[in-house]
Amino acid sequence: MDTAQLTAPGAYPGLNLQLHDSGILEVVIRSDKTLNSVNADAHRALTRVWRDIDDTPGIRCVLVRGEGRGFSSGGDFTLIEEMSSDFTALTRVWKEARDLVYNVINCSKPIVSAIHGPCVGAGLAVALLADVSITAHTARLLDGHVRLGVAAGDHAAIIWPLLCGLNKAKYHLMTGEPVSGIEAERIGLVSLTVPDDELMDRAWTVANQLAQGSPTAIRWTKYALNNWLRQAGPTFDASLALEFLGFTGPDVREGLSSLREKREPNFADDAPL
Numbered sequence: 001m002d003t004a005q006l007t008a009p010g011a012y013p014g015l016n017l018q019l020h021d022s023g024i025l026e027v028v029i030r031s032d033k034t035l036n037s038v039n040a041d042a043h044r045a046l047t048r049v050w051r052d053i054d055d056t057p058g059i060r061c062v063l064v065r066g067e068g069r070g071f072s073s074g075g076d077f078t079l080i081e082e083m084s085s086d087f088t089a090l091t092r093v094w095k096e097a098r099d100l101v102y103n104v105i106n107c108s109k110p111i112v113s114a115i116h117g118p119c120v121g122a123g124l125a126v127a128l129l130a131d132v133s134i135t136a137h138t139a140r141l142l143d144g145h146v147r148l149g150v151a152a153g154d155h156a157a158i159i160w161p162l163l164c165g166l167n168k169a170k171y172h173l174m175t176g177e178p179v180s181g182i183e184a185e186r187i188g189l190v191s192l193t194v195p196d197d198e199l200m201d202r203a204w205t206v207a208n209q210l211a212q213g214s215p216t217a218i219r220w221t222k223y224a225l226n227n228w229l230r231q232a233g234p235t236f237d238a239s240l241a242l243e244f245l246g247f248t249g250p251d252v253r254e255g256l257s258s259l260r261e262k263r264e265p266n267f268a269d270d271a272p273l
Contacts, residue, residue, distance in 0.1 A: 001056045012049050014042025016067075023060030023211050024204075025053060025109075028067050029123055035073040036066045038122045040093075043079065046122055047096040050103035060211040062107075063203055064126060065114040072123025074144060080256055084247045094244045097122070101155050101236065104129040105226050108219045110210045114203035115139045115181065116196065125155035128163070129229075131222055132206050133190040135181030136199045141189065142178040145243060148259070149251030149267060153243025158229055158236035164189045 006025075007017045014036075016028040027049065029036045038046060053059055066072050082089045104111065104126060113130035119141045127133055127141075135141070143160075145152040152173040160169035164187040172179060185193035194202045210218060246252055251267050258265035 001052050003056055003058055006052055006056050012045035014038060015045050015049060017049075019059065022208060023058060024207050025059045025062045027062060027064040029064070029072050030067040032068060034076060035070050035118060036068065036123065037073045037076040038079070039076045040079050040082070040089075043075070043093065043096055043100075043122055046126065047100040047103060050100075050107040053109055054103075054107045059109050060215060061207045062109050062111045063114065063207045064111060064130065065200070065203070066117065066119075066123065070117025071113075071115045071119040071127055071139070072121060073118050074121025074123065077256060077260060080148070080252070083244075084252050084256065090244060090247055094240065097154055097244075098237070098240055101125060101129065101158060102233075105229050108223065110218055110222060112203055112207045112210065114199055115141070115190070116199055118142065120144055122154065128159055128189065129155055132192070132210070134192045134194065134199065134203050134206065135184055135190050136196040137181045137193055138196055139181035139184070139193075140178050141181075141184055142176070143173050144176055146174060147176045147255060147265070149249075149253075149255030149265065150244075150246030151239060151242040153240040155236075157239035158232045160189070162228060162232065 003019050005011065007019055014029065014031055016030050018026045020026060031037055031042065053062060079093070083093050100122060111130040112132045112134065113127040114134055115127050116136040116139050119127050119139060121144070124141060124143060143152055143156050156173050160173060168187050171177070179189060181193045184190040192202065254267055255265050
């Protein structure tokens, strides 16, 4: 793929791509009306863009960010409802979710994420799987799966324990308690945190540093280090399967209804196993 195809308007719904003279590809998650939530088209685009980036020459580094007031507010309610009622949609999104994680891991180009505001769902997966993750102090990172009534799949099991330890991972993933940008750095969930007004300057500085380095040295270092994540592949696959099994049960319907109605959920008293 050439850069003109990659950055063509509308090539990746929900994403704006721009290649700068420095060789840095800026990927912007954008959905103005819904705080950059990810609908079906955007989820598909966010999955395949990393493989295309990997195949496109001339890209030395990727900087990914959200437009406006946040990084991404997660999957939109329409997509979640479709997954809980349509088996074909469920299996399609399961494959996309799996491919999204592995495509980011296997993308040879170094990736920097600049995280501000809410960061949830597929956006959180990309943000934390980036090679260098930088948060604004007031960023709010949240894995909302348990609040929805499904297991914490997506990226959670493959990378949270490695970044912040099993106990912290269990606490945040099982309670659904959000993590501020400052706390995320303190526990090792992200690389750096900076005051809000310094976020983009710091992200561009890091991206330029990576873009100016030896491509082979940086990319091969990334490949070797990401074997830690590849080793966790079976754990990730199990978590994703259990998450999507949950979309066939009653708790996700109650979780979605409670989110729409802005009330506390009333989940089942017990689980079948």
